[in-house]
Structure formats: structure tokens, C-alpha cells
Amino acid sequence: MKVHEYQAKALFREYDIPAPLDVVAVNAAEAEAKAKDMGLPVVIKAQVHAGGRGKAGGVKVISDATEVGPTTERILGLTIKDLPVRKVMIAPAVEIKTEVYLSLLVDRGERKAVFIGCADGGIEIEVTAKESPEKILRLEVPGAQLAFLTADMCKDFAMKLMGDAGLADQATAIMQKVAKLFVEKDAALVEINPLIVDGDDKVVALDAKMSFDANAMFRHPELEELRDMDSEDADELGAKEQGLSFIRLDGNIGCMVNGAGLAMATMDTIKHFGGDPANFLDVGGSSNPEKVVAAFKLILKDPDVKVMLINIFGGITRCDDIAKGILASLEQIDVPVPIIVRLVGTNEAEGRKLLEGTKLISAETLEGGATKAAELGGAA
Amino acid sequence: MSIIIDENTKVIVQGITGRDGSFHTEQMIDYGTNIVGGVTPGKGGQTILDRPIFNSVSEAISETGADVSVMYVPAKFAKGAMLDAANSDIKLLVAITEGVPTLDVLEAYEALTAKGIRLIGPNCPGLISPGKCKIGIMPADIHLQGKVGLISRSGTLTYEIVKELTDAGLGESTCIGIGGDPIIGSKFVDLLPLFEDDPDTESVVIVGEIGGQDEVIAAQFVRDHMKKRVVAFMAGVTAPPGRTMGHAGAIVGGEDDTAAAKIAKLEEAGIPVAKVISEVVGLLQD
Numbered sequence: 001m002k003v004h005e006y007q008a009k010a011l012f013r014e015y016d017i018p019a020p021l022d023v024v025a026v027n028a029a030e031a032e033a034k035a036k037d038m039g040l041p042v043v044i045k046a047q048v049h050a051g052g053r054g055k056a057g058g059v060k061v062i063s064d065a066t067e068v069g070p071t072t073e074r075i076l077g078l079t080i081k082d083l084p085v086r087k088v089m090i091a092p093a094v095e096i097k098t099e100v101y102l103s104l105l106v107d108r109g110e111r112k113a114v115f116i117g118c119a120d121g122g123i124e125i126e127v128t129a130k131e132s133p134e135k136i137l138r139l140e141v142p143g144a145q146l147a148f149l150t151a152d153m154c155k156d157f158a159m160k161l162m163g164d165a166g167l168a169d170q171a172t173a174i175m176q177k178v179a180k181l182f183v184e185k186d187a188a189l190v191e192i193n194p195l196i197v198d199g200d201d202k203v204v205a206l207d208a209k210m211s212f213d214a215n216a217m218f219r220h221p222e223l224e225e226l227r228d229m230d231s232e233d234a235d236e237l238g239a240k241e242q243g244l245s246f247i248r249l250d251g252n253i254g255c256m257v258n259g260a261g262l263a264m265a266t267m268d269t270i271k272h273f274g275g276d277p278a279n280f281l282d283v284g285g286s287s288n289p290e291k292v293v294a295a296f297k298l299i300l301k302d303p304d305v306k307v308m309l310i311n312i313f314g315g316i317t318r319c320d321d322i323a324k325g326i327l328a329s330l331e332q333i334d335v336p337v338p339i340i341v342r343l344v345g346t347n348e349a350e351g352r353k354l355l356e357g358t359k360l361i362s363a364e365t366l367e368g369g370a371t372k373a374a375e376l377g378g379a380a
Numbered sequence: 381m382s383i384i385i386d387e388n389t390k391v392i393v394q395g396i397t398g399r400d401g402s403f404h405t406e407q408m409i410d411y412g413t414n415i416v417g418g419v420t421p422g423k424g425g426q427t428i429l430d431r432p433i434f435n436s437v438s439e440a441i442s443e444t445g446a447d448v449s450v451m452y453v454p455a456k457f458a459k460g461a462m463l464d465a466a467n468s469d470i471k472l473l474v475a476i477t478e479g480v481p482t483l484d485v486l487e488a489y490e491a492l493t494a495k496g497i498r499l500i501g502p503n504c505p506g507l508i509s510p511g512k513c514k515i516g517i518m519p520a521d522i523h524l525q526g527k528v529g530l531i532s533r534s535g536t537l538t539y540e541i542v543k544e545l546t547d548a549g550l551g552e553s554t555c556i557g558i559g560g561d562p563i564i565g566s567k568f569v570d571l572l573p574l575f576e577d578d579p580d581t582e583s584v585v586i587v588g589e590i591g592g593q594d595e596v597i598a599a600q601f602v603r604d605h606m607k608k609r610v611v612a613f614m615a616g617v618t619a620p621p622g623r624t625m626g627h628a629g630a631i632v633g634g635e636d637d638t639a640a641a642k643i644a645k646l647e648e649a650g651i652p653v654a655k656v657i658s659e660v661v662g663l664l665q666d
Contacts, residue, residue: 143486216481260626261534264615
């Protein structure tokens, strides 16, 4: 789960990580009033779950009070990477002596937490990593030590990052606090780009980007409250509540599959045979009939769907449960499209028997089903 | 032969009294797996399915001589259960549990590794050496004892490929589901050497998906160190970037971890990649 910059900064302050004060506004009048209280110059930043806000015109420094309203309006009119901007953050514009890059994340390859640093801040770290890998600093930290990160462990990294002993001490303290925040909130990423040295030689987080581990949300109700419903697909969130994993795509073949890997492979197979999947949908294991009904409703909400392919390989999931769900769906919902069903595995015979005499099109193999779906959907 | 587990493997079940744990314990016993006991803290001294229950993994090992633990404990309690295993002399922990927080896995992985305990999973179907031992949740009847080794990040997709192998009469030496999470205990490259050294494995199938670099690292290992035939299947060719596709680990982050990029690396290393599942058998027989 992602949060906005102003929310991440609030978490930073909770952990005593220095970040300039800020306020949030949702319209020009509010922005004008709050900027006046704060005192100019200010920086106005789009609050949206996308990178590259500056390039998209979503970050502006304003010194003239009459410009605050119109600029806020312009930023609130932007759509950045398909996401509409609904809020701006306003903060005092500060003097920047130096900018560096600092982040903490889990490196799946090394199976460790790792700080990434770069003395050139305000940059796209992926580009620097590719073009000048020697500029990228790494500090690997075992997961068990994150909560107990000592100044000694950070010292060298911080010195290389800041190039000055006094500044490195400040950066070290920030790294220790970032690590504590990371562990206690089950973060997936903390990124500060840029971390700056201001006019008073203080090291300050000028930006803040955080995302959190979806698997750990059960122990963070306080983070769940930060979720921005405007930035997420309501259907995809609703699917999650039903225990389904769903992502809408552009095609016209609705897919219902058990298991994420098989769901991806089913989409790939449809495409291979010239069709175009309308969605990714994993009904998960041990599927009860109600989940199948919910899946039907989700898929058929999309008016582009011309045909459905249900591909089930029973393991924990029982084919008869799926068949019952299909029958319940046909009873409860008007299904205006042809449905291709392929059932294999646990209780396959019972499942097939339940579906006998229905108008469903049965397929023996995934490839057979995908070919038929592509034919009925019309070639992509 | 087979790798990691065989007819002599003694298995305990962590979370044996839970709904999933007891159901799959029964399935494993039916298959012939030597389940010697279970662990549920607080229920030590009781029995289930004629097997003794212990309060800790250490206690279970000293009483039963078990060498493998399989874990069905709910995600909230998974870290505690994994650390309990790390605190014992078990040789292998198979973590079936889905949805374990990443930092919990990381810490447990470190504790297990420090003790030299192999971890498979989490969020995986487990492993099976057909005809000998089944540890996990995979359907038994699709498997056939044979000479193809299989390593996969997926569950049901694995069953699909296993069925192809079995229907073609090839059969499997050992099939291992390594799990779909960002942090997993055993990767392709940790297991490929075991198949290379196993006299009864003639060829290996790698089933990968989008996200991470494990397939690329596996490709380099195959090219540099393996004589046996290795073929692959990759899921997620049509996955859009930036979206997590069901598995927490299946997300296209950059240009390097797309299915297309991985297929290119696998093919460069001389590993043929099946475009559809039915091609896997043909590639093994080429």
C-alpha cells in the first residue's frame, strides 16, 4: 500500500526524522489562506501516488502571494500517470546547500534489508544505477538488526553519502530512525529524494515516499486509515475483501482461474491464441461457491467482456465447489455472454456432473479453452 | 532416488490441529508419508490422527527423530512457528502458509540459515518425491514416479505442468514449489545443483514468473554448471508493469524482470522456453 508524501512526512515526524512542516489543501482558497499563514516563499506539491511529479508540472515554488491560488488550481487540474491530483501539499521553500538520495528497502535477491544512497540527490536512481553504478552506495542490514541499527554500522555509509563528519552524524541518526520506522510499520520502501542540507547546515528530508507490506496490514489498522480510496480501483479493493485477487485489463475475455501463476499463464495462453484478456482474477484456494458468484459479478461489470473462460485446476480448490458457484451465479445473475469451463483435478467428476445439461461450453484443456475463447472474443 | 525427501523422511506438522493442518496431514498419511507427530503449542500430550502432539519442534524431534517439519500455521503466527523450528535441530522447514509479512520471513530465514536449516517457501505448495513422500498440499494423483525434476514459483500452474509430464508417461523424480513471495528460503539456484547430482533425475523443468531475477541467475547456473537438460516455462508474458499479479513476488518493477526479459536470458543460456504448457513435454524429449 502506498501513502502520500504528506502522510509519510507525518510518520517521519512521529519518528523524529527532520522534515519541514507542511499543510494540505484541496482547493485554491484553502491553499491561499494556508500559504499566507505559513509565509512565502512556499513550495506547492501534487499529492498523487506517482513518481515524476516535478516533470509533470506538479511541483512549483511560489514567492508571489497572488500566484498561490492559480498555481494550486493548475496542479489540481493535472492527471499524473493516469491519476487525478486531488490534494496539494504546501511547505516553506527552504534553502538547499546539498541534495543526496537515501532509501531503505528489502533486497529480494540478497534476502536482506538494504540502504541505498547516492551523493547526487534529486535524481532518478534507476538511471544513475544503470549509467554510473559506481555512484550507488549500499549498506546491507540483516532483518533482525534493523530495529537495533547502531551508529557504528551506518558511519562509513553516511560519511560517503554526506562527505562531512558533522553532516554524516546527522545522517546516521536519520538512518537509525528510518530503520526503526521501517520495522515498526512493516514498510516495503522508505525513500527520501532528496535528503538535503539546508541553510542552517541541518540535514532534512525534503521529500518522503513510503509504501507498506500488504501482508502485514493486519497488524497496522492505523495505516489502513491512510489508504487513499481515490487512488485505488474500487473493484480491485472490493475483490480483495472477498478474498479474490483481481486486476482489470483492456481485453474482452473475462478470466476466472485458481492460483496466481495459473491465472497469469491462462492470460498468456489466451493472448498466444489471438485473444485478449479482460482481467486477471485469482479466486484463491478452497473456493466457496460465494466467491465464484462474487467473481462472476466483477467480471461481468465490464461491458467489454464478450466471453468468459473459467480455468480451474483443483487441488485445495474442489471442482464441485466451483461448479456449485457457477450454478448459483447463473441463477442469481443475468449472464449475457458465453462461458467456457475447464475443470480438472480434485472432485473433477462431481463438478462436471453438476454442470451437465447447462448451456456452458466445456473445454478439456487450457489451450482448447483459450482457443475457443479467442474465437468467441474475436481476434485481438 | 530423488532429492531432499524420500521414503525414509520423518515428518512433523506444525499447526497439525488447525483446519488446513489436520486435513493435509491426513492426505499426506494416505499418500504414505511418514508423519511422526505434530506441534501445537499448548496441546502437547494430546494426540491427533493417532500421532502425538508436542509443544515445540525441539520436543517433537527429541521424541520422534523427525528430520522435516511442514508448517500450516496461520500467517499471524508464522514467525513464531518458524523461529521455533530455527530453535531446533530440524534439517528442513517447509512453510506452506500464505501471506506472511516480509520482515517476518526475513528474520526467520536468517535464524534458520544461521542454524543450517533449509527453508522451502513460504506461500508454496510444498514438495513431493512421487511414490515416496509427499509434503505439502499438492493433489497426489496427478503425480507419477519418473525422472524429471521440477522447480516452480507457482502452485496450480505446477499441477498443470505435472499433469502434462504424467500424461506423457515421463513422471517426476521430485517436484518442488518454492513459493510466490519476494523473500523465499530456497531459490532455483539453491536446488538445481541437487538435481544435477541426483542420478535418477534426467532433466529439469523450471517454472518461473515475472518479478525478481531468480530465473536469470538460474539461467547462468545452468549454462555454467549443468550437463542435464533444462527447459523452462514463464508465466506473466501479458502482465502489465507496476501491478502485483496475485503473488506478492510477481510484480514487474523494471525492464529486467519482465517475462520477455527473462525468456531472452534463459534462451541465451541454451534453455528452451515453452510458449504454451503443452510444449514442455516436447522440449524435454527433443
